[in-house]
Amino acid sequence: MKKVGLKETARLYWKLGKSYKWLVLGTLVGLLIAVAAQMVAIIALRDFFDVLATETGSDVMPMALQKLAIYAGWEILAWAAWRINTFAVIRYQSLTVRDIYDYCFEYVHHHSYAFFADNFVGSLVKKVNRFVRSFERIADLILYNFLSLFYRMFIILGVLLWVNQWLGLVVFVWIIVFMSLNVFLSLKKLKYDRAKAHADSKISGQLADTFTNNQNVKLFVGFKKERRAFQNLTRSWYKKTRKAWDFDHYVEMGQSAFMIVLEVGILYVALELWQLSFIEVADFVLIQLYMFEIFHQVWPFGRNVRDFYESFADAEEMAEILLESHEVKDKKGAKSFKILSGRVDFRNVSFTYSEADDHVINNFDLTIKSGQKVALIGPSGGGKTTITKLLLRFYDIQKGKILVDDQNVADVTQESLRGAMALVPQDPILFHRSLMENIRYGRTNASDEEVIAAAKMAFCHDFIQQFPKGYKTFVGERGVKLSGGQRQRVAIARAILSNAKILILDEATSSLDSESEMLIQKALDNLVKNKTTIVIAHRLSTVMSADRILVLQNGKIVEDGRHSDLINRKGSMYGKMWDLQVGGYMQD
Numbered sequence: 001m002k003k004v005g006l007k008e009t010a011r012l013y014w015k016l017g018k019s020y021k022w023l024v025l026g027t028l029v030g031l032l033i034a035v036a037a038q039m040v041a042i043i044a045l046r047d048f049f050d051v052l053a054t055e056t057g058s059d060v061m062p063m064a065l066q067k068l069a070i071y072a073g074w075e076i077l078a079w080a081a082w083r084i085n086t087f088a089v090i091r092y093q094s095l096t097v098r099d100i101y102d103y104c105f106e107y108v109h110h111h112s113y114a115f116f117a118d119n120f121v122g123s124l125v126k127k128v129n130r131f132v133r134s135f136e137r138i139a140d141l142i143l144y145n146f147l148s149l150f151y152r153m154f155i156i157l158g159v160l161l162w163v164n165q166w167l168g169l170v171v172f173v174w175i176i177v178f179m180s181l182n183v184f185l186s187l188k189k190l191k192y193d194r195a196k197a198h199a200d201s202k203i204s205g206q207l208a209d210t211f212t213n214n215q216n217v218k219l220f221v222g223f224k225k226e227r228r229a230f231q232n233l234t235r236s237w238y239k240k241t242r243k244a245w246d247f248d249h250y251v252e253m254g255q256s257a258f259m260i261v262l263e264v265g266i267l268y269v270a271l272e273l274w275q276l277s278f279i280e281v282a283d284f285v286l287i288q289l290y291m292f293e294i295f296h297q298v299w300p301f302g303r304n305v306r307d308f309y310e311s312f313a314d315a316e317e318m319a320e321i322l323l324e325s326h327e328v329k330d331k332k333g334a335k336s337f338k339i340l341s342g343r344v345d346f347r348n349v350s351f352t353y354s355e356a357d358d359h360v361i362n363n364f365d366l367t368i369k370s371g372q373k374v375a376l377i378g379p380s381g382g383g384k385t386t387i388t389k390l391l392l393r394f395y396d397i398q399k400g401k402i403l404v405d406d407q408n409v410a411d412v413t414q415e416s417l418r419g420a421m422a423l424v425p426q427d428p429i430l431f432h433r434s435l436m437e438n439i440r441y442g443r444t445n446a447s448d449e450e451v452i453a454a455a456k457m458a459f460c461h462d463f464i465q466q467f468p469k470g471y472k473t474f475v476g477e478r479g480v481k482l483s484g485g486q487r488q489r490v491a492i493a494r495a496i497l498s499n500a501k502i503l504i505l506d507e508a509t510s511s512l513d514s515e516s517e518m519l520i521q522k523a524l525d526n527l528v529k530n531k532t533t534i535v536i537a538h539r540l541s542t543v544m545s546a547d548r549i550l551v552l553q554n555g556k557i558v559e560d561g562r563h564s565d566l567i568n569r570k571g572s573m574y575g576k577m578w579d580l581q582v583g584g585y586m587q588d
């Protein structure tokens with residue numbers, strides 16, 4: 001994965017946040033007017049005090065009232081401009097966050113099978129949420145803190161310089177030093193923030209992994225070991241977090257001292273200037289109010305800068321995922337796959353999961369004629385499941401080609417390719433949705449009757465009917481509320497419903513008792529007529545009726561033939577396996 005820093009993340013946020021230009025404009029215009037009006041209102045207030053301090057006699061009241069009215073006018077303008085600003089911000093932020101959620105959903109889903117094998121679901125979810133939250137924080141910081149701060153400082157400095165250049169100059173130098181120092185320190189702290197974010201993710205990952213494996217933890221009495229491992233993570237989190245927070249504290253310590261110096265210093269300068277009659281008493285009000293304003297604004301500046309960088313650090317992990325190009329991609333202008341007769345060709349295919357490993361499949365050749373029922377058997381880890389994943393293009397191969405009906409699987413769109421095939425995986429996973437919805441996932445437009453017909457064929461209708469809620473029963477996360485065999489049958493029903501021309505059954509009936517398995521096999525035999533079928537099984541009774549049996553070992557086909565051929569072939573592996581299984585559990 002390529003390393004992603006602040007610049008890349010910022011660019012990505014910009015790409016995702018730059019729609020809705022009118023709303024951004026509304027936000028900015030509102031802000032500029034509001035802040036300017038507020039700053040000018042302070043001058044009006046100064047004038048008001050000036051009247052009180054310098055005028056005498058009957059003039060005071062009307063003049064003071066007039067100044068008060070001017071002050072009120074500016075404040076009302078500021079109030080109105082803030083409303084425009086907030087109106088635009090609410091719309092901008094909620095629209096953009098909506099879009100970012102949608103983008104993350106889509107982009108992550110289009111990552112490959114390998115990506116999901118490599119990433120914890122728990123931390124993926126957390127990363128998406130953090131990415132969205134960081135965007136909100138960053139947008140807030142830019143609009144409400146930084147932009148508004150610089151703009152306010154600009155106005156305040158202008159007014160102070162106009163009142164007296166020395167006053168302005170002192171404050172100007174102070175602000176420059178203060179802010180540069182803050183930015184410098186915040187950058188220094190970035191590495192602590194990153195370490196903290198990383199420790200955070202590790203905790204989530206471990207939580208998710210151990211919660212998922214709760215059964216294993218219980219079964220193998222692993223709690224103490226897991227707790228130790230988890231506590232190591234929380235201890236490391238504690239150390240990293242404390243470092244980061246301590247750093248914050250030290251910076252604030254220096255910062256408050258710095259402010260006291262300015263406040264006392266500037267009042268002293270003002271006093272001297274007043275003595276020399278360069279400024280008036282009312283100017284003290286102006287200075288004091290502006291000083292409040294400055295402190296009020298710059299006090300959180302350091303924290304905001306750190307918050308800014310921290311938000312970016314938080315977002316980086318997700319940005320990495322969003323900027324990593326999809327591992328398996330449709331070619332530009334890829335055509336839709338057209339299923340014809342369902343012929344499958346592997347031509348000199350080599351494949352490895354990672355370059356560091358040996359090839360799982362090496363110079364592999366296989367032709368499956370249309371409508372043929374082929375059984376893949378062989379030792380565990382031999383590459384059977386891998387071959388089916390390649391056919392479905394879950395991975396791209398390194399060498400050779402895979403053709404289905406003379407179309408290279410790499411040249412057609414993934415969606416159309418997979419739409420033409422149905423897979424019952426080795427360990428089927430179901431949505432936490434009703435059984436009806438789970439089965440209908442095979443073909444979205446199927447009617448209830450069709451779903452039930454498929455369920456009957458897969459022998460799930462009976463057990464589903466026994467549930468109080470029948471087809472409306474929810475199956476629990478990943479389908480844990482069903483037995484292994486029930487889950488398999490639901491997955492078979494789903495595949496049956498899809499009516500795909502190519503059917504792949506990867507140990508699809510391994511969790512069933514022999515009788516149910518036989519019944520399902522019979523049902524499938526009817527179903528798979530005219531379909532190309534690949535059946536993977538360890539139980540040889542399942543495959544003996546296949547048109548062709550392929551024995552796969554270390555990614556190579558070592559035997560190929562019918563049951564009757566192979567069993568009689570001298571020294572054949574199939575023959576040995578058959579003997580070991582005592583005639584495949586069930587003697588005909």
Ligand SMILES: Nc1ncnc2c1ncn2[C@@H]1O[C@H](COP(=O)(O)OP(=O)(O)OP(=O)(O)O)[C@@H](O)[C@H]1O
Pocket residue numbers: 114117353354360378379380381382383384385386387426
């Ligand atoms: N996602 C993966 N990343 C890396 N290696 C993998 C991955 N999946 C499988 N392998 C490796 O590829 C090899 C073939 O695995 P495969 O799942 O194809 O075997 P199989 O013949 O289906 O075995 P079984 O009968 O146990 O299901 C194994 O050595 C396995 O460790």
Ligand SMILES: [Mg+2]
Pocket residue numbers: 384385386426506
């Ligand atoms: Mg397998």
